[in-house]
Amino acid sequence: MKKIAIVLLAVFVLFSLAGCASDGGNGGGSPAATERLVIYNWADYIDEGDNESGRPGLIAAFEQYYFEQTGVRISVEYNTFETNEEMVTKAMVSDTEMDLICPSEYTIQKLLINGMLREINFDNIENSANINTDILDTISEVFGEIEGNDGTKYDMTKYMVPYLWGTLGILYNTEVVTEEDLAHGYGLLWNEGNNPKLNGKILMKDSVRDSYVAVVLYAKEQGLLPEKYDALSIQDLINSVNKELLAVAESLLLKQSGLLYGYEVDFGRDDMVKGNAYVDLAWSGDAIYAIESGLEEDVYLDYFVPEIGGNIWFDGWVIPKKVKNLRAAEMFINFMCDPVNAIYNMTYIGYTSAVDKEVLMENEEVLEILEYYEYDPEEYFSDPIRYPEITENMGVMKDFGKEADAVIMMWESIKPYKTTELGIILGVIIGAVALAAGIYFAVNRLKMRPRRVK
Numbered sequence: 001m002k003k004i005a006i007v008l009l010a011v012f013v014l015f016s017l018a019g020c021a022s023d024g025g026n027g028g029g030s031p032a033a034t035e036r037l038v039i040y041n042w043a044d045y046i047d048e049g050d051n052e053s054g055r056p057g058l059i060a061a062f063e064q065y066y067f068e069q070t071g072v073r074i075s076v077e078y079n080t081f082e083t084n085e086e087m088v089t090k091a092m093v094s095d096t097e098m099d100l101i102c103p104s105e106y107t108i109q110k111l112l113i114n115g116m117l118r119e120i121n122f123d124n125i126e127n128s129a130n131i132n133t134d135i136l137d138t139i140s141e142v143f144g145e146i147e148g149n150d151g152t153k154y155d156m157t158k159y160m161v162p163y164l165w166g167t168l169g170i171l172y173n174t175e176v177v178t179e180e181d182l183a184h185g186y187g188l189l190w191n192e193g194n195n196p197k198l199n200g201k202i203l204m205k206d207s208v209r210d211s212y213v214a215v216v217l218y219a220k221e222q223g224l225l226p227e228k229y230d231a232l233s234i235q236d237l238i239n240s241v242n243k244e245l246l247a248v249a250e251s252l253l254l255k256q257s258g259l260l261y262g263y264e265v266d267f268g269r270d271d272m273v274k275g276n277a278y279v280d281l282a283w284s285g286d287a288i289y290a291i292e293s294g295l296e297e298d299v300y301l302d303y304f305v306p307e308i309g310g311n312i313w314f315d316g317w318v319i320p321k322k323v324k325n326l327r328a329a330e331m332f333i334n335f336m337c338d339p340v341n342a343i344y345n346m347t348y349i350g351y352t353s354a355v356d357k358e359v360l361m362e363n364e365e366v367l368e369i370l371e372y373y374e375y376d377p378e379e380y381f382s383d384p385i386r387y388p389e390i391t392e393n394m395g396v397m398k399d400f401g402k403e404a405d406a407v408i409m410m411w412e413s414i415k416p417y418k419t420t421e422l423g424i425i426l427g428v429i430i431g432a433v434a435l436a437a438g439i440y441f442a443v444n445r446l447k448m449r450p451r452r453v454k
Contacts, residue, residue, distance in 0.1 A: 033075035037328040040101040043080040047348035062335050082265050098320045100329040105314045106397040112146050112154045118319045119158050124330040127337035132356040135162050142396045160316040161333050162354035166284035167388050169305035173278040185306030186218035190256050203280040206263035208411040213238045213311045215249045234309035235395035241403045246410045253414045285351030309393030339363045347373050357381050
């Protein structure tokens with residue numbers, strides 16, 4: 001048994017080392033580092049540098065910047081999460097060390113309600129003046145008066161520095177999806193145009209909040225909402241939830257399940273470029289990344305938000321009350337709000353920085369960087385996918401509060417298996433363990449065979 005344990009341990013150590021190596025060079029820092037900054041952010045959500053030019057990623061660049069500013073070496077421990085729900089669990093029900101986290105606005109609301117966040121001292125983050133005021137106004141309008149569980153009133157703009165923003169819409173293959181298909185809006189995700197090429201080629205988000213937006217707006221398009229909900233604004237509709245609406249959502253998601261290629265969080269853009277799927281409920285930043293990557297492979301993709309409306313979202317930096325390195329957390333936020341760092345981030349990951357585009361357009365180094373990466377600055381800043389208009393038919397997600405558990409139960413009931421990176425990694429590990437154990441037993445069976453006497 002000890003030998004089996006050693007084999008299994010070796011396999012797990014191997015995969016643990018592989019996981020560390022896949023950090024993209026974001027962790028580490030100088031061996032002589034005397035400080036540490038622990039960050040939690042979305043996967044594939046920060047510039048990791050340019051190997052061709054030798055430019056370091058923003059994590060490594062910040063470590064150098066911090067040393068230059070303070071004379072102190074720092075090591076950034078950069079961790080990622082797949083969903084807001086995963087992140088909030090780490091923050092609320094565990095002793096996970098966190099100095100800085102980057103959730104979406106409705107998750108920040110939940111953290112504020114539970115008294116988990118520290119008010120930001122903007123005097124220490126001078127580059128926060130670069131943030132688009134329209135974004136701040138929208139956040140203030142929706143989250144300007146949050147009441148905590150203890151009765152405390154919160155204004156989210158005092159606790160959050162916007163990082164990236166965009167829309168939720170539909171990414172599609174222009175050579176497969178027809179104009180008739182597009183006319184159905186969210187119905188494209190249900191193949192309302194009866195395009196036979198789309199069956200089994202549609203992706204949905206492995207995120208209850210994003211998929212809920214899509215299904216209730218699809219129900220509105222199709223006239224399937226109970227009458228009292230049909231008159232609601234997009235803002236109110238995507239944030240309304242009760243047994244009646246959940247029953248509608250569940251039935252429509254079940255109807256859709258037979259058409260799907262799967263549910264995804266991080267893999268959709270790659271599946272679209274590879275031709276594994278032709279339609280994807282996507283975030284605008286992933287759509288931009290996929291469209292640009294597709295051109296290199298002669299795969300032609302496009303993106304739209306259906307006419308009926310949709311979701312506009314904002315992810316932002318917040319500092320937990322349990323922060324251990326406040327100075328570094330504030331300096332990192334300030335570093336990320338610098339126009340040059342913001343444009344490196346945008347050109348690498350595809351998502352739109354909350355730094356005002358006017359600030360970016362007036363910066364000569366920013367324009368040089370865009371030209372280096374073969375972007376036309378005028379086209380870049382006028383792209384409606386990258387810079388959507390914030391209109392009344394674009395709603396912002398809010399915390400579901402006490403109804404959240406019912407929504408999650410509905411979601412789990414229609415989706416027996418989640419297509420997530422974690423599931424794939426676990427599958428690989430289990431397969432490797434089974435293979436190692438199988439080899440061990442096979443070798444031992446061979447050893448136990450009677451040998452032929454010569």
